[in-house]
Structures are given as C-alpha cells and as structure tokens.
Amino acid sequence: MPVRLxxxxxxxxxxxxxxxxxxxxxxxxxxxxxxxxxxxxxxSAGSVVQFADCDDWRRxxxxxxxxxxxxxxxxxxxxxxxxSASPLPDDRAYEIFQKAxxxxxxxxLRLYKLYARAQGFAPLNE
Amino acid sequence: xxxxxxxxxxGSGPRPTDVKLDAGKDYTGTGPSAKPGGHTKHxxxxxxxxxxxxxxxxxxxxxxxxxxxxxETDGVLLDKTKFYWNADYGHLSxxxxxHVVKNCDGFGAGDAVVYPGAAPETGAQATDFYxxxxxxxxxxxxxxxxxxxxxxxxxxxxGVRITNNHIYGNSTGIATDTLSAAGHPGFPADSSEIDNxxxxxxxxxxxxxxxxxxxxxxVPVGTGIIYAGINDARVHDNWIFDNWRDGVMLFAxxxxxxxxxxxxxxxxxxxxDTSCGAEGEVLxxxxxxxAPANGLSTSCNNRFYNNKMGQVPPxxxxxxxxxxxxxxxxxxxxxxxxxxxxxxWDEFSSNRWNCWYSNTGEDGTGASVSGAGEAGRxxxxxxxxxxxxxxxxxxxxxxxxxDVAKERYLVDCSEGPDEETGPLDCDWWSTPPRPGSAAxxxxxxxxxxxxxxxxxxxxxxxxxxxxxxxxxxx
Numbered sequence: 232m233p234v235r236l237x238x239x240x241x242x243x244x245x246x247x248x249x250x251x252x253x254x255x256x257x258x259x260x261x262x263x264x265x266x267x268x269x270x271x272x273x274x275s276a277g278s279v280v281q282f283a284d285c286d287d288w289r290r291x292x293x294x295x296x297x298x299x300x301x302x303x304x305x306x307x308x309x310x311x312x313x314x315s316a317s318p319l320p321d322d323r324a325y326e327i328f329q330k331a332x333x334x335x336x337x338x339x340l341r342l343y344k345l346y347a348r349a350q351g352f353a354p355l356n357e
Numbered sequence: 358x359x360x361x362x363x364x365x366x367x368g369s370g371p372r373p374t375d376v377k378l379d380a381g382k383d384y385t386g387t388g389p390s391a392k393p394g395g396h397t398k399h400x401x402x403x404x405x406x407x408x409x410x411x412x413x414x415x416x417x418x419x420x421x422x423x424x425x426x427x428x429e430t431d432g433v434l435l436d437k438t439k440f441y442w443n444a445d446y447g448h449l450s451x452x453x454x455x456h457v458v459k460n461c462d463g464f465g466a467g468d469a470v471v472y473p474g475a476a477p478e479t480g481a482q483a484t485d486f487y488x489x490x491x492x493x494x495x496x497x498x499x500x501x502x503x504x505x506x507x508x509x510x511x512x513x514x515x516g517v518r519i520t521n522n523h524i525y526g527n528s529t530g531i532a533t534d535t536l537s538a539a540g541h542p543g544f545p546a547d548s549s550e551i552d553n554x555x556x557x558x559x560x561x562x563x564x565x566x567x568x569x570x571x572x573x574x575x576v577p578v579g580t581g582i583i584y585a586g587i588n589d590a591r592v593h594d595n596w597i598f599d600n601w602r603d604g605v606m607l608f609a610x611x612x613x614x615x616x617x618x619x620x621x622x623x624x625x626x627x628x629x630d631t632s633c634g635a636e637g638e639v640l641x642x643x644x645x646x647x648a649p650a651n652g653l654s655t656s657c658n659n660r661f662y663n664n665k666m667g668q669v670p671p672x673x674x675x676x677x678x679x680x681x682x683x684x685x686x687x688x689x690x691x692x693x694x695x696x697x698x699x700x701x702w703d704e705f706s707s708n709r710w711n712c713w714y715s716n717t718g719e720d721g722t723g724a725s726v727s728g729a730g731e732a733g734r735x736x737x738x739x740x741x742x743x744x745x746x747x748x749x750x751x752x753x754x755x756x757x758x759x760d761v762a763k764e765r766y767l768v769d770c771s772e773g774p775d776e777e778t779g780p781l782d783c784d785w786w787s788t789p790p791r792p793g794s795a796a797x798x799x800x801x802x803x804x805x806x807x808x809x810x811x812x813x814x815x816x817x818x819x820x821x822x823x824x825x826x827x828x829x830x831x
C-alpha cells in the first residue's frame with residue numbers, strides 16, 4: 232500500500248518535529264499555533280506522508296500532530312474528489328494515532344498505513 | 358532509468374549476489390545478507406515506462422524505500438533477482454502489465470518483499486481494452502519471500518498470479534487488499550490466483566522493541582494469506598501449514614469504507630463533498646449483487662479448493678534461513694503442522710458466492726478442515742458457516758449471514774496496535790500459541806463467556822444497525 236506522490240522523488244529534507252506532548256493546548260483554526268505548525272516527519276517531494284511514523288508522532292506537539300492528520304487525509308482520500316472529506320474524523324484519527332503509537336514497538340509504524348486501515352473501517356466504528 | 362525501450366541488465370557473476378546494486382551504508386557484518394545501518398538512496402533501481410525491461414542475476418539491497426520500482430510499464434521480466442533489506446518494499450510495480458518476477462528471493466522488508474499494486478483490469482472487470490482477457494497480468498513464481506512484515510502484498514492487485522513459491526517466516530505471508538482505494542486505480546480488486554505454493558510458519562513477531570526488521574505495517578502475526586476485500590479469487594492446490602493464527606483470511610471492505618462518498622459533511626473540520634466512489638471508474642463485472650450501485654463491491658465469488666491445510670509435503674525440510682529472525686515454528690520432525698485455524702471468513706452480510714471445497718485438513722481428510730474462525734479471542738456468532746457450495750457446484754448457496762463479533766474484531770484491529778489484552782481487544786500483535794497447545798485451548802475457553810455477553814450489549818446492537826445501514830445503502 233504505497234503512497235504515490237504527485238511529483239518525482241527528490242532528495243529528502245529533514246523537518247523533524249520536536250517538543251510537546253498531549254498536554255499542549257489544541258491548535259485553533261486560524262490561530263497562531265496551527266499557522267506556525269509543520270507536519271511531523273521527514274519531508275520528501277513536498278510531503279511528510281510517505282515517511283512520517285510513530286516516532287515522529289511522539290515527538291510532535293499537539294499542533295504539529297493536528298496538521299499532520301490533515302496532510303494525511305489530503306493524500307489518503309479520493310484524489311479525483313473536489314475536497315478531502317473522510318469518513319474518519321480528524322479528531323478520531325488523532326486519538327487512534329495516540330493509542331497506536333504508544334507501545335514501545337510502534338515507533339517505525341508509518342502513519343499513512345495506520346490511517347488508511349482505520350479510515351476503511353471508520354463507518355462501522357463508534 | 359526513464360523511457361529506455363527496451364533495456365536489459367544482467368549480472369555477470371555465477372550467482373545473483375555477485376553483482377550488488379547497493380543503496381545501503383554502514384553495514385553490520387559482511388556478505389550479501391549484511392544489514393545496513395543507513396541508506397544512501399530511496400530506490401535502488403527504478404524503471405518507469407521502460408517497456409520490455411529485463412533484469413537478471415543481481416541483488417538490489419539497502420533502499421530507503423524500494424529495491425526495484427516500476428510504474429506504467431508494459432513488459433518487465435525480473436529473473437534470478439534478490440531483494441535484501443529494502444526498508445519498505447523489495448519490489449514494487451504499479452499500473453504495469455505483462456510483468457513477471459521469477460526465481461527471486463527477498464527478506465528484510467518492513468512492508469512486503471514483492472508488491473504488484475494497482476494491477477490492470479485484466480480479470481473479471483476487463484473491457485475490450487484488453488481483448489485477450491481474462492488473463493493474469495503479473496506472475497510471481499518460484500520465489501522465496503521471507504523474513505518480512507509481508508512476503509507479498511498488492512493493493513488493488515487485479516489479475517495477479519502467485520504460483521510455485523515458498524512464502525515463510527513473515528508476520529503474514531500474502532495480503533491483497535482494497536483498503537487503500539484512494540490513489541490505487543482498479544477498484545475493486547479481483548481475479549487473484551494463488552496456487553501450488555508452500556505457505557508456512559508465517560509467525561514472525563515484529564511487534565516487539567528489538568524486532569530484527571522495523572515493521573511499517575500492521576498485520577496479524579501468524580497468518581498465511583489475507584484477502585481484505587477481493588472478488589473472483591482462486592486459492593488452490595497450495596500447502597498451507599504451521600501458520601499459528603489463520604491459514605487464509607477473507608473479509609469484506611465495503612465501498613463506503615474505502616472512499617469519501619456522501620452528500621453530508623463527514624469531517625468535523627471540513628465541509629460537504631458530494632464526490633463519490635473509488636479512484637477512477639468502476640468497470641462492469643463486479644461479482645457482488647447490486648454492486649457498485651449499492652456500495653458493497655468486495656468479497657464475493659472467491660473459491661478455495663484442493664488446498665492441503667496443516668499438512669506437510671513429503672520430504673519437506675525447513676530452509677535454513679527460516680530461523681534467520683527467529684520466527685516461531687514447529688519442530689521439523691513433527692507431523693502434521695496445523696494452522697491455528699485453516700480458513701477465516703467474516704461472513705459479511707450479503708457477500709455471496711464464496712466457496713470452500715475439496716480441501717483437506719491436518720489428518721488428510723476434509724473433515725479436519727477448520728473454519729470459519731472466531732472473533733479473535735472470542736468466538737464468532739453461530740452458525741459460523743464455511744460454505745462448501747455442494748463441492749463448488751452451487752455457489753448460490755453461499756451468502757454471508759453477518760457476524761457482529763467478527764466485525765467488531767476487525768474494527769478494533771483496523772485501529773492498529775495498543776497495549777490492551779482483554780477478550781474484546783485485537784490480538785494481532787503477538788505470536789499466537791502453538792496450535793493444539795494447552796495455551797491455545799485455554800484461551801478459547803476463557804474468553805467464550807465474554808463473547809456471549811458482548812453479543813447482547815447495546816454496542817453490538819449499534820454495530821448490527823450500522824451494518825444493516827450499509828447493506829440498505831443508508
């Protein structure tokens with residue numbers, strides 16, 4: 232289940248997230264925290280989706296994690312659609328990453344693979 | 358390489374490992390199997406639209422992503438190639454036709470050793486664009502796929518044949534899915550054929566802190582084959598043994614679960630999108646009744662026959678490399694080597710024409726074939742059927758009854774790992790007990806009451822309602 236990026240692969244640029252945990256205040260739409268936040272993980276071909284993993288998620292602040300969820304959704308919903316609406320609400324995706332990334336062994340798990348599976352079964356979930 | 362037609366690369370040594378295309382660095386150890394401590398390139402060898410490419414007799418090692426990567430290529434032959442320690446996939450083909458990978462060997466992939474994804478619609482949904490269809494467009498044969506998260510994977514792997522391979526020592530041996538419909542043309546996946554393979558001891562637990570291969574994916578440890586949403590598949594004449602959870606899993610992925618398809622806002626933060634459907638056009642020929650209009654397009658008309666489950670071929674010996682990463686396995690001298698359960702089916706309501714027949718179980722008879730499996734640590738809801746379809750002659754007799762316990766189980770597993778180990782929690786992230794052991798028996802008995810309690814709860818009723826809504830198009 233690879234992610235296909237819209238442009239050819241180019242040299243990676245590291246933009247590692249840093250600091251913060253879930254005690255950070257939530258990012259507010261249009262607020263300064265979200266405006267400044269960058270998605271977590273290694274950026275390749277303009278996106279973190281291919282490489283962001285649970286280690287990156289753990290290192291991110293709440294605001295960084297939230298913009299990461301949005302970036303994941305943008306690429307993991309129908310590319311021919313006008314928007315990136317998903318049956319998996321962003322808040323629920325955030326909760327799932329928080330839980331799935333917690334075990335010691337989970338650091339290398341790719342966020343996009345977790346997202347795609349959770350999204351697939353989201354309409355059956357509570 | 359880009360648009361070089363045709364091209365051929367052949368290693369000049371007597372063995373494939375004599376010529377290494379290497380993207381790794383800082384190796385621990387020596388020799389071709391040495392593990393890289395880092396990577397210098399994303400992809401070792403990339404061939405896009407390179408029709409007629411032939412690669413033979415070399416090793417692709419140490420890619421940050423893939424060993425071999427091709428897109429939109431008509432005609433590729435990889436022969437006697439190896440894929441070692443590529444962090445994501447050893448081999449990845451996408452939207453490519455007339456593709457053959459044979460006599461290959463690979464390990465050390467965090468996802469899969471071999472991955473043909475978004476394969477062309479040359480199966481049940483073929484149009485006159487492919488006048489020679491139905492046919493396989495990709496063939497994987499005579500390979501060893503081992504020591505990885507998955508030996509084989511293919512999202513939207515239409516018309517792929519997997520034959521005469523050894524697939525062992527992975528977390529899960531083979532996975533074909535429709536979960537990742539976005540970005541993958543060819544929905545729904547159909548016409549996979551898996552035949553004459555040896556699929557065994559896929560019990561490698563990578564969900565531990567000291568895992569020898571970093572897992573990128575979440576799959577059930579101890580499983581031979583997973584079909585997550587496929588139609589018209591044929592699984593036959595394989596030896597499938599010593600997979601401690603399930604030999605073969607089949608479950609549905611309804612369309613509504615794979616695409617943003619609603620006139621109502623579905624995201625808290627984003628507005629209405631009336632776009633609907635899977636990526637690209639859904640071609641006619643979907644085997645599920647009423648599909649694709651009713652939104653239930655996967656897990657119909659699959660057949661499983663003439664497989665030897667839990668039995669070991671005469672003269673079989675484990676390959677030396679099965680112990681490379683310490684996968685759990687049976688003792689070689691012991692026969693048979695049962696799977697935890699032979700065939701697992703979610704029995705999703707309305708799924709039709711799925712048939713299991715002429716298979717034999719661990720004692721060599723049809724009576725010893727086990728299925729349709731339980732809901733993880735808890736039993737499925739009776740009758741837990743595994744339709745025989747009158748020996749394959751009456752497919753109309755097979756329709757899923759719906760099993761709320763199994764759907765709850767799949768939902769929980771879809772959310773990835775956690776540290777919860779209760780009776781209703783997903784159990785994919787640990788090695789199952791050896792089939793037939795006291796631990797295996799005790800697990801089943803101790804959790805049975807929890808399943809019965811769950812079936813009576815309000816949560817179970819809500820899940821039934823959501824399944825009914827999906828089926829009715831609500």
